[in-house]
Amino acid sequence: MPFRDLIGQARAIRFLHRALTTGRIAHAYLFSGPVGVGKQAAALAFAQALNCEQVASVEFGVSSGYPTPDTRHPTPMDGCGECRACRNIANGQHPDVQVIEPDGATVKIEQIRTLEADAALVPYEAQWKVFILNRSERMTEQAANALLKTLEEPPRRTVFILLTSTVSALLPTIASRCQTVTFSPLPHGQIEALLTEKGMEPSRARLIASLSQGSIERALSPEMSSLPTTRDLLLEGLGRGLQGGPAALVELAEKLAKDREKLQQQLEILSAWLRDLMVAKASGRRNWLVNDDRHEAVTRQAEGVPLDAILDGLRAVHAVMENLVRNANPRLSMEDLLLRLRELLPSGLLSVSA
Numbered sequence: 318m319p320f321r322d323l324i325g326q327a328r329a330i331r332f333l334h335r336a337l338t339t340g341r342i343a344h345a346y347l348f349s350g351p352v353g354v355g356k357q358a359a360a361l362a363f364a365q366a367l368n369c370e371q372v373a374s375v376e377f378g379v380s381s382g383y384p385t386p387d388t389r390h391p392t393p394m395d396g397c398g399e400c401r402a403c404r405n406i407a408n409g410q411h412p413d414v415q416v417i418e419p420d421g422a423t424v425k426i427e428q429i430r431t432l433e434a435d436a437a438l439v440p441y442e443a444q445w446k447v448f449i450l451n452r453s454e455r456m457t458e459q460a461a462n463a464l465l466k467t468l469e470e471p472p473r474r475t476v477f478i479l480l481t482s483t484v485s486a487l488l489p490t491i492a493s494r495c496q497t498v499t500f501s502p503l504p505h506g507q508i509e510a511l512l513t514e515k516g517m518e519p520s521r522a523r524l525i526a527s528l529s530q531g532s533i534e535r536a537l538s539p540e541m542s543s544l545p546t547t548r549d550l551l552l553e554g555l556g557r558g559l560q561g562g563p564a565a566l567v568e569l570a571e572k573l574a575k576d577r578e579k580l581q582q583q584l585e586i587l588s589a590w591l592r593d594l595m596v597a598k599a600s601g602r603r604n605w606l607v608n609d610d611r612h613e614a615v616t617r618q619a620e621g622v623p624l625d626a627i628l629d630g631l632r633a634v635h636a637v638m639e640n641l642v643r644n645a646n647p648r649l650s651m652e653d654l655l656l657r658l659r660e661l662l663p664s665g666l667l668s669v670s671a
């Protein structure tokens with residue numbers, strides 16, 4: 318899709334627009350930012366803007382300026398999205414625009430060799446050849462060294478776009494040969510709006526957007542579609558566990574700690590719930606709640622517990638989240654957390670149906 322249809326990332330898009338309108342196209346870009354925030358979509362939009370048949374006749378570097386907001390007339394800074402080139406790029410069928418994905422766990426040297434051989438040929442039909450290297454931090458050392466050679470002597474009218482969520486994992490010599498374009502997590506409001514536009518019920522969209530970590534990809538993942546159920550089950554389990562004795566808590570901690578990836582999400586859910594208790598307690602504003610679909614339970618629980626206890630609980634959850642990132646033992650961390658929550662919160666408090 319062309320730039321005008323992308324969500325958020327105004328700063329990154331402005332940077333790319335400037336390259337297009339001035340005609341100063343770098344031979345290599347490094348799009349850096351979290352997974353699922355639109356890096357690949359922006360790379361394809363850039364490829365469309367470079368190769369759109371509607372704008373191909375316009376000389377690069379001779380810009381008529383920024384378009385009006387209602388841009389039915391493409392300018393050199395955006396593809397039309399409708400011509401053959403734009404459509405083929407969007408569908409992954411353009412011979413001169415390629416997206417390279419890791420082959421298994423890594424991007425291998427054979428893949429870079431094929432890319433180099435392709436890059437050395439003149440474009441089939443396009444003005445610019447564009448190679449988009451997804452998860453470029455997964456290049457093997459040999460692959461990275463091979464790519465470095467190409468970046469040192471880049472073919473004419475060829476653009477390499479490296480996408481990564483972890484710049485530190487790339488060879489510094491590669492990063493320094495690219496112009497870096499930074500992509501940020503998307504604001505929750507923008508993701509929420511996108512989800513409601515797709516027909517999702519508003520309170521559900523609010524919950525999913527708030528726990529998507531600013532990633533559209535994550536917000537649209539199947540795992541997130543079951544988020545309300547996951548939350549209810551988690552809170553029920555916690556509510557029951559906190560009422561039980563130490564043995565029940567240890568058992569619950571072990572159960573929660575089993576799947577490390579899931580655990581982060583469950584802690585985020587718990588954090589959002591406690592945050593809502595705090596909001597309800599401090600302001601009573603329903604439209605600030607993440608768990609708007611459960612606003613009655615939130616309000617009821619907030620009444621039964623002092624603000625200090627909620628804040629301490631929230632701090633304890635955040636401390637565990639940080640410690641887990643630093644490789645703390647999940648089971649022990651969860652045991653500590655559950656014991657702390659039992660001290661702070663009246664028994665059964667977290668249960669949604671309580």
Ligand SMILES: [Zn+2]
Nearest residue numbers: 369397400403
């Ligand atoms: Zn076009």
